[in-house]
Amino acid sequence: MRDAQSMLDQLVAFCGSRIEEANVQEVFGFTSVERIADMADALLARRAVDAIGVIHDQAARGRDLSLFLGDLIGYFRHLVVAVIDPNNAFVELPTEAAERLREQARQSTPERLLRLIDHFASTEAKLKWAPNKGLHLEIAVIKAMQILGETTLSDVIGLLHQAGGAIGTGFESPTGAPAGSSRSEPAAPARKVAPKPGPSSVMEETALTPDRSSGDPSGEAASPAPRSRPKGPLSGADLWAGVAEVMRVERPLFASCVNAAVFAEQTDKKFVVHFARADSFSRDSLLRENNRTFVEDLLRELSGKPLGFVAEIKDGLVQAPKPPIEEEPESPSAAPKTKVAAKKKIVAEPVAVPAAEPKAEEPLEVKAAEPVDPVAFFQDPLIQGALDLFDATLES
Structure with missing residues (x-):
């Protein structure tokens, strides 16, 4: 309370009877929530030029960059809470800031936000004693963008678990490929290997003789016909079905992630899908930068207009079932089966080994310890x- 009264006295002394938000920021060096949100937008979108521009603007206004970094860490804390618990995340924020934070939470994952907070927390400790705070903050921002672009080991492991069913199904075999198109090789002659010196034995190495299969004499397999993408323009659930069809063919590892999504809403600027809370990893996988760019390119191609891809967690949805792993049927064009000739048994003649004569144990000689002369x-x-x-000195 005493500190608050002191700050109020300073504001009255500098600003008079009318005090506004801009006056408080100017006197105490605070940064507005809107400016912090601009910095967070630039970081999440990995726009280095915009992020460094915000730092230069704050330094030119005489703001304390240590306080600015602390406010940025607090903003990312609100963002983590918004991703984990959207219902209780916007109590302390104004309406406009809460809406902007809600939009950023749709594009973020808790793991990457926590890594950003740890990174900026370590930078904050160094920034207190740094002579050039702007330089250290710029380097920290560039490293933060590299962290956002990294693929962690947990991402890869979780993605393989989610896409396990899609890996087992494989691609569809192209139509029009002739059966038995692989070229058959003549049988290799049998080779005999001389036995090594030692006990007399009989050894023989037999060769594998592949069956001859009837097929195209040219031995060249027909190349698969290129797949055509769905024709547009599409919209709504049909648009998402077209995206899912292309993803299953061109990116089969993410087929299970696409199958877990349910179309929710389409506007002039964005395309929204919903995931069950149990499928949060599928949502995070599709929101990674390379996958999100691929999905947005497909949306633009199939709908005929640019659409932003938004994936949200929706309570009440049932987790999507994992696709069953199907065994691939044997095709006529499979590799020729081989016949293994029966190997002859190895017959070894027993060789008598003379028994070693036992050696007499020599008695151990134990020498007595020599007496030590104390004077010497x-x-x-x-x-x-x-x-x-x-x-x-020595005392007896």
Whole structure:
């Protein structure tokens, strides 16, 4: 309370009877929530030029960059809460800031936000004693963008678990490929290997003789016909079905992620899909930068207009079932089966090994310890050197 009264006295002294938000920011060096949100937008979108421009603007206005970084860390804390618990995340914020934070939460994942907070927290500790705070903050911002673009090991492991069913199904076999199109090779002659010196034995190496399969004499397999994408313009659920069809063919690892999404809403500027809370990893995988760009390119191609891709967690949805793993049927054009000739048994003649004669154990000689002369021990040069070094004497 005493600090608040002191700050109020300073504002009255500088601003008079009318005090506005801009006056408080100017007197105490605070940064507005809108400016912090601009910085967060630039970081999440990895726009380095805009982020460094915000830092230069704050430095030119005489703002304390340490306070600015602390406010940015607090903003990312609100963003993490908004991603995890959207219902209780916007109590402390104004309406406009809460709406902007809600939009940013749709494009973020808790893991990457927590890594950003840890990174900026370590930078904040260094910034207090840094002579050039602007330089250190710019370097921290560039490193933060690199962190956002990294693929973590947990991302790869989780993605493989989610896409396990899609890996087992494989691609559809192209139509029009002739059966048995692989070129058959002639049987290789059998080779005989001479036995190594030692016990007499009979060994013979047999070769694998592949079956000859009837097929195209040219031996060239027909190349698969290129797949055509769905024709546009599409909209709504049909548009998402077209995107899912292309993703299953061109990016089969993400087929299960696409199957978990449910179309929710389409406007002039954005395309919204919903995920069950249990499918949050599928949502995070599609929101990664490379996958999100690919999906937005497909939306623009199939709908004929640019659309932003938005993926949200919707309570009440049931988790999408994982696709079953199907076994691939044997095709006529499969690799030729091989016949293995029966190998002859190895017959070894027993060789008598003479038994070693036992050696007589020699008795161990135990020597008695030689007596130590106390006078000779204390006259040892090392003992005398230690006594001189520590200025010590021996007492009996």
